[in-house]
Amino acid sequence: xxxxxxxxxxxxxxxxxxxxxxxxxxxxxxxxxxxxxxxxxxxxxxxxxxxxxxxxxxxxxxxxxxxxxxxxxxxxxxxxxxxxxxxxxxxxxxxxxxxxxxxxxxxxxxxxxxxxxxxxxxxxxxxxxxxxxxxxxxxxxxxxxxxxxxxxxxxxxxxxxxxxxxxxxxxxxxxxxxxxxxxxxxxxxxxxxxxxxxxxxxxxxxxxxxxxxxxxxxxxxxxxxxxxxxxxxxxxxxxxxxxxxxxxxxxxxxxxxxxxxxxxxxxxxxxxxxxxxxxxxxxxxxxxxxxxxxxxxxxxxxxxxxxxxxxxxxxxxxxxxxxxxxxxxxx
Amino acid sequence: xxxxxxxxxxxxxxxxxxxxxxxxxxxxxxxxxxxxxxxxxxxxxxxxxxxxxxxxxxxxxxxxxxxxxxxxxxxxxxxxxxxxxxxxxxxxxxxxxxxxxxxxxxxxxxxxxxxxxxxxxxxxxxxxxxxxxxxxxxxxxxxxxxxxxxxxxxxxxxxxxxxxxxxxxxxxxxxxxxxxxxxxxxxxxxxxxxxxxxxxxxxxxxxxxxxxxxxxxxxxxxxxxxxxxxxxxxxxxxxxxxxxxxxxxxxxxxxxxxxxxxxxxxxxxxxxxxxxxxxxxxxxxxxxxxxxxxxxxxxxxxxxxxxxxxxxxxxxxxxxxxxxxxxxxxxxxxxxxxxxx
Numbered sequence: 001x002x003x004x005x006x007x008x009x010x011x012x013x014x015x016x017x018x019x020x021x022x023x024x025x026x027x028x029x030x031x032x033x034x035x036x037x038x039x040x041x042x043x044x045x046x047x048x049x050x051x052x053x054x055x056x057x058x059x060x061x062x063x064x065x066x067x068x069x070x071x072x073x074x075x076x077x078x079x080x081x082x083x084x085x086x087x088x089x090x091x092x093x094x095x096x097x098x099x100x101x102x103x104x105x106x107x108x109x110x111x112x113x114x115x116x117x118x119x120x121x122x123x124x125x126x127x128x129x130x131x132x133x134x135x136x137x138x139x140x141x142x143x144x145x146x147x148x149x150x151x152x153x154x155x156x157x158x159x160x161x162x163x164x165x166x167x168x169x170x171x172x173x174x175x176x177x178x179x180x181x182x183x184x185x186x187x188x189x190x191x192x193x194x195x196x197x198x199x200x201x202x203x204x205x206x207x208x209x210x211x212x213x214x215x216x217x218x219x220x221x222x223x224x225x226x227x228x229x230x231x232x233x234x235x236x237x238x239x240x241x242x243x244x245x246x247x248x249x250x251x252x253x254x255x256x257x258x259x260x261x262x263x264x265x266x267x268x269x270x271x272x273x274x275x276x277x278x279x280x281x282x283x284x285x286x287x288x289x290x291x292x293x294x295x296x297x298x299x300x301x302x303x304x305x306x307x308x309x310x311x312x313x314x315x316x317x318x319x320x321x322x323x324x325x326x327x328x329x330x331x
Numbered sequence: 332x333x334x335x336x337x338x339x340x341x342x343x344x345x346x347x348x349x350x351x352x353x354x355x356x357x358x359x360x361x362x363x364x365x366x367x368x369x370x371x372x373x374x375x376x377x378x379x380x381x382x383x384x385x386x387x388x389x390x391x392x393x394x395x396x397x398x399x400x401x402x403x404x405x406x407x408x409x410x411x412x413x414x415x416x417x418x419x420x421x422x423x424x425x426x427x428x429x430x431x432x433x434x435x436x437x438x439x440x441x442x443x444x445x446x447x448x449x450x451x452x453x454x455x456x457x458x459x460x461x462x463x464x465x466x467x468x469x470x471x472x473x474x475x476x477x478x479x480x481x482x483x484x485x486x487x488x489x490x491x492x493x494x495x496x497x498x499x500x501x502x503x504x505x506x507x508x509x510x511x512x513x514x515x516x517x518x519x520x521x522x523x524x525x526x527x528x529x530x531x532x533x534x535x536x537x538x539x540x541x542x543x544x545x546x547x548x549x550x551x552x553x554x555x556x557x558x559x560x561x562x563x564x565x566x567x568x569x570x571x572x573x574x575x576x577x578x579x580x581x582x583x584x585x586x587x588x589x590x591x592x593x594x595x596x597x598x599x600x601x602x603x604x605x606x607x608x609x610x611x612x613x614x615x616x617x618x619x620x621x622x623x624x625x626x627x628x629x630x631x632x633x634x635x636x637x638x639x640x641x642x643x644x645x646x647x648x649x650x651x652x653x654x655x656x657x658x659x660x661x662x663x664x665x666x667x668x669x670x671x672x
Contacts, residue, residue, distance in 0.1 A: 270485070
């Protein structure tokens with residue numbers, strides 16, 4: 001058996017009394033290149049997951065491993081390889097650039113740092129080519145200062161930067177939420193092209209299920225730090241099984257006039273008292289809660305390509321947490 | 332005349348190297364009870380239009396022409412003191428991230444009450460408090476929220492507090508500038524349904540500013556599209572979404588992820604032009620796939636009559652005949668009716 005590129009092994013993250021992410025195991029194998037969307041509301045743990053994958057935060061329990069080595073113990077060249085193999089695209093395309101330098105620097109620095117280019121000319125050629133690969137005109141982009149480019153251009157340049165390093169995994173945390181709607185499609189198109197052409201798997205973290213529906217192959221829905229539904233993005237979003245996913249999907253304002261907003265989905269009551277910390281975490285806000293929900297529901301498999309954590313599907317076949325990565329075509 | 336009549340609004344930024352026209356002779360009406368969506372990219376002039384209406388433009392921005400009539404009052408002619416009086420009474424503004432404007436060290440009830448005190452409204456203290464409680468209930472908040480501090484509330488609850496404040500003095504016009512851009516979809520729906528319900532109850536005219544065509548499709552009755560400081564298209568939501576007549580609107584509509592065609596994503600190539608150096612003729616021509624010589628030379632004006640589906644494009648008459656890029660079925664009114672209940 002080959003050693004996987006990146007592995008989350010029963011990883012849990014707590015901040016004081018709050019569990020931001022509950023025991024999660026995910027394996028990113030090599031040779032698999034799906035786009036996996038991670039969706040959920042603020043506080044669902046999706047950015048915690050990104051921070052763990054990128055080594056920005058250490059897990060409270062469990063271990064994150066890169067090529068079999070625990071992230072927290074990694075030093076020297078292995079750590080450098082990891083930094084190169086796992087790349088990120090962040091939410092804010094304004095904050096990631098140093099306004100005093102031309103945007104070229106964001107691309108040339110990593111080339112130098114990782115010793116990828118042998119000469120200035122080669123670095124220049126590579127940057128030029130990377131721009132073209134994400135649909136930017138290099139002559140209009142390179143040599144400029146960040147404020148001279150639009151948010152969409154800057155974000156695509158970040159994708160070009162990630163691309164230069166030929167990563168094995170890309171973590172994109174809300175890459176289009178701060179970009180004008182008319183430019184979102186272009187940025188997402190660049191991501192998808194990168195995924196298809198270079199066979200790079202992408203973890204697409206978002207609260208926007210409409211874009212997840214369009215570019216993701218698989219989706220994980222988190223609620224208060226726990227996976228409540230996972231499976232094929234198309235099936236999960238077109239016919240969600242968990243009441244929370246149903247609420248999320250029902251709340252998407254589609255531009256399709258024949259899909260009325262929130263059809264059949266009640267408005268959530270404000271949570272004025274404490275949230276339940278045992279049993280089903282969604283039960284307090286769920287219209288279909290029943291006595292059984294005081295227990296913690298296991299993941300089951302209501303459909304061949306969907307797993308959900310809900311007693312409404314108690315008769316469905318069991319689903320082992322260890323299967324999740326294969327289920328999402330990650331390993 | 333009720334509602335808003337905006338006539339020829341022109342806003343310039345007076346900077347060292349001359350004038351930059353941010354809003355160019357823009358006119359539209361919003362009837363009482365009607366919701367108009369004002370859409371466009373960053374820099375299209377949509378927020379500048381809103382700020383001009385409530386006199387919150389900052390120098391070097393200045394209104395250099397036009398009128399904005401609400402209840403027979405021209406908002407653009409009011410002195411700062413008069414405008415202060417008219418805010419909340421005649422026009423309310425709900426900005427992007429309004430929730431961050433709450434004072435962190437005052438209880439919610441006190442802050443809402445202060446708005447009444449500032450406007451010499453609401454009578455004595457007990458009656459003011461009763462109004463505050465009613466206002467909170469009106470936006471689906473528990474009366475106990477009055478005793479809380481902003482940090483104890485979620486983002487959606489804080490945004491609804493801001494809506495409650497905006498509605499206190501029953502304004503005739505509500506201007507909401509991306510009121511839900513920082514919220515997740517479930518919370519967004521709750522906030523927008525609350526805003527829509529209160530607006531319908533008051534019969535106020537509402538302008539919703541944003542770039543989310545999905546939100547517009549589900550919330551507003553009419554859509555006005557701005558590009559580089561000018562109105563390029565205006566019509567009913569159905570007309571603009573299903574039969575857009577301006578090539579920019581067509582591209583904008585096509586760039587929004589729809590449920591019906593998964594995997595299709597169309598963007599608008601090119602960059603919004605700089606207002607300092609607007610292209611000649613039609614400002615959209617460098618990005619337009621249909622541009623002809625005339626577009627480079629002559630600036631198109633809005634065609635047709637106000638109140639109809641209008642577009643500012645030399646080719647709009649032809650485009651109207653081409654099949655629309657989206658063709659949803661079903662009746663939009665049914666969902667609006669639900670909304671208003």
